[in-house]
Each structure stands twice: as C-alpha cells, then as structure tokens.
Amino acid sequence: MxxxxxxxxxxxxxxxxxxxxxxxxxxxxxxxxxxxxxxxxxxxxxxxxxxxxxxxxxxxxxxxxxxxAGYQPPKDQKPPSGYSDSSGVRGTCSASSSPILLAPMTYVGLTTSTHPTFAWFVVDNQSVPIEFSLYEFDTNLKPKKLDRYTQTFLNSSGLIQRSLSKDLPGLSVGKRYLWQLQSLCDPYRPSHNLITRAEIEVVALPQTLFHDLAITNESSYKANLYGKYGIWYDAIKEVLPSNSKQKLNKVFIDLLASLAKSEQSVERQNLTNIAFNYGE
Missing domain, CATH: 1.10.287 (Helix Hairpins)
Structure with a gap:
C-alpha cells in the first residue's frame, strides 16, 4: 500500500x-x-x-x-489449509440454521487484534447448541485445539458475534489460527454435527495504516481503511451492529458485497443474500 x-x-x-x-x-x-x-x-x-x-x-x-468504500483482499493471499473445509451431515439440523461465516473462506483472513471478533449469520432460529472453538497452527500447519477459548451457547437467528475475552491470553502476531463453529445437532451421533471453519492470521499494524487511522474516530471511516488494507476482521468489527436484530448499515453491506466477489459460488451467494436482504 x-x-x-x-x-x-x-x-x-x-x-x-x-x-x-x-x-x-x-x-x-x-x-x-x-x-x-x-x-x-x-x-x-x-x-x-x-x-x-x-x-x-x-x-x-x-x-x-x-x-x-468496500473491502480489497490482501495481495499476498495465503491459501487455507485442508483443515478449514466444512463438513458434517445435516441430521436433525435444518440447512437454514447452519451458520454462515462472515469471513474469507478461500484464503486466510487478517486481523491486527490479539483478541479479534468473529461474526456469522444464521437465517433460521433453531434451538441447537453451537460450540465455538479455536485452533493454533504449528510450523507444519497442523492445528492444535486451544481449549481455553472454547464456548458453547444456543443458536439464534440474525448476526452473531463473539470476541475473545480480554481476561484470556491474546493471540500471537505472526501466527495462523482456525476458528470453528460446530452445530451440535445430535449428541448421540457427533458425525451428524454441522461444522464450518475459517482461518485467520494475526499481523502487525502497517505503519501507514496507523497514521491514517489516527486522523479520525469515526467507525465507518476506520472500517473502510482496514478494508482497503485487506484486514477483514478489523474492518467488520468497526461496523458490527449492537444486536442481532439490528439492520446492517451501508458500510457493512459494502464490505460483505466486496468479500463475496472473492469467494466461491456457495459462499458468494450466501454473502450476497445477506447483503441484499438484511441491509438498511
């Protein structure tokens, strides 16, 4: 840049x-x-x-x-590992209750935060427990589960967000991680659980971006700056709605629409539908 x-x-x-x-x-x-x-x-x-x-x-x-306005994927995109493929059989879960991750799936998304915020969207509200878990990749790109970050909560419709607690140790700059949502559809048949995953890497804040951010406190402007530098997770954090039922604002919609262009067909369609149907 x-x-x-x-x-x-x-x-x-x-x-x-x-x-x-x-x-x-x-x-x-x-x-x-x-x-x-x-x-x-x-x-x-x-x-x-x-x-x-x-x-x-x-x-x-x-x-x-x-x-x-919008999001520009990083020029030095890193392909995801084979571990980030989603899996599972529908079982007792409806397809519309499966979380749609609001994150890059075809490459590794970026953040400058050691306690990043993760967001996803659920179209239909089915009372199914969701387990959030986080894995750290080693130098051979083998994931190791970090149990201290695991959370379980009931599914709900709309936009959901979870930030890593400040009470827990932060992630490390330069490290790659995998975050996973598992819909616990059938406690007796774990193979029927729906699993969605994406990868995230913590990077240092570019010096030029640091100076650009210093001139404003406006969230929408910061979101667009992060977006232009390809730092997806920080961009959407700036404009996430305060609750799951609130309409998505224009800057958020522009970010989603830009991200959709770089995704494969299914993810592209999901993100485009959210931007079209749930915006202000």
Missing part, C-alpha cells in the same frame, strides 16, 4: 470543492462586514474561519470515505 490513501484525484476534488466553498462564504462574509463595527468584524471573522475549517474537514472525510 502506498504512503497515503488520499490519491491525487481525491486531492484535486477536495481543492475544487474548497475553492467553491471559500468563494460562497467570502461573498456572504463581505456583505455582513459592511454593516459591522471593528469589534464585531473581528468576532465574525473568527467564527467564519471556524465554520470554513469545519466545512473543509467534513468535505475531506466524506470524499475519502467515498473513495475507500
């Missing part, structure tokens, strides 16, 4: 808009000054400067966000 995400075209658009705003405000400002004494002229000039500065900052933010 270059030294800045604000490219020449964006800069030129900002400059043109800035000149337009300046011209309009200056014209209005000169008319008001004709009817003011010196003290009021000074106070008005200060207010005018603040308003003009705020307009330019808002314009810059809106322009950059428009240019950054």
């Amino acid at each position: 270059g030294t800045s995400l604000v490219n020449k075209n964006i800069y030129e658009k900002i400059q043109k808009s800035k000149s337009l705003i300046y011209g309009l405000v200056s014209k209005h400002n000169s008319k008001i000054h004709q009817r003011m004494d010196d003290k009021n002229k000074f106070l008005h000039q200060v207010l005018y400067t603040l308003i003009f500065t705020n307009c330019i900052l808002s314009l810059i933010l809106v322009t950059i966000q428009a240019a950054l």
Whole structure:
C-alpha cells in the first residue's frame, strides 16, 4: 500500500470543492462586514474561519470515505489449509440454521487484534447448541485445539458475534489460527454435527495504516481503511451492529458485497443474500 490513501484525484476534488466553498462564504462574509463595527468584524471573522475549517474537514472525510468504500483482499493471499473445509451431515439440523461465516473462506483472513471478533449469520432460529472453538497452527500447519477459548451457547437467528475475552491470553502476531463453529445437532451421533471453519492470521499494524487511522474516530471511516488494507476482521468489527436484530448499515453491506466477489459460488451467494436482504 502506498504512503497515503488520499490519491491525487481525491486531492484535486477536495481543492475544487474548497475553492467553491471559500468563494460562497467570502461573498456572504463581505456583505455582513459592511454593516459591522471593528469589534464585531473581528468576532465574525473568527467564527467564519471556524465554520470554513469545519466545512473543509467534513468535505475531506466524506470524499475519502467515498473513495475507500468496500473491502480489497490482501495481495499476498495465503491459501487455507485442508483443515478449514466444512463438513458434517445435516441430521436433525435444518440447512437454514447452519451458520454462515462472515469471513474469507478461500484464503486466510487478517486481523491486527490479539483478541479479534468473529461474526456469522444464521437465517433460521433453531434451538441447537453451537460450540465455538479455536485452533493454533504449528510450523507444519497442523492445528492444535486451544481449549481455553472454547464456548458453547444456543443458536439464534440474525448476526452473531463473539470476541475473545480480554481476561484470556491474546493471540500471537505472526501466527495462523482456525476458528470453528460446530452445530451440535445430535449428541448421540457427533458425525451428524454441522461444522464450518475459517482461518485467520494475526499481523502487525502497517505503519501507514496507523497514521491514517489516527486522523479520525469515526467507525465507518476506520472500517473502510482496514478494508482497503485487506484486514477483514478489523474492518467488520468497526461496523458490527449492537444486536442481532439490528439492520446492517451501508458500510457493512459494502464490505460483505466486496468479500463475496472473492469467494466461491456457495459462499458468494450466501454473502450476497445477506447483503441484499438484511441491509438498511
């Protein structure tokens, strides 16, 4: 990624808009000054400067966000191991109750967080226990289960998210992991459990991204920045809804739609359906 995400075209658009705003405000400002004494002229000039500065900052933010919208897969994509293939027989579980992972499946997704957030979507609400588990790959790409992160909870419809507890040790930068959801359809026939998996790698925060993030506290802008750097898990975390029934906002939908383009047919269709049917 270059030294800045604000490219020449964006800069030129900002400059043109800035000149337009300046011209309009200056014209209005000169008319008001004709009817003011010196003290009021000074106070008005200060207010005018603040308003003009705020307009330019808002314009810059809106322009950059428009240019950054969506998610761009990392250029150095790593293929998943054979362990991330989903498996299982439907058994007593309905197909629509199977979790749809909101994550890259055809390559390893990235995060800069040592306590990342995982998200998935369930179309139908069937009261089936779900087990979340996490595995760490060794240097030979053999997974080892990390029991301390295992959680079990009842399935529910809508968008679900789980973050690793801050009370537990964090993941290691440079390490690859596999996260798994297992629908416990039949306790007496584990082979009938539905299993979905994806892989995630913890990477260091790029220095240029660090500087870009420092200029704003707005979640949607941060999400688009992470998305442009191919850091999927951090991007969606910024715009995840506060509850499972809340409509998905436009930035979230744009991220999903962008991710869908890089996925295989089934995952692509699932992500596209979520973006189309559950957005604002």
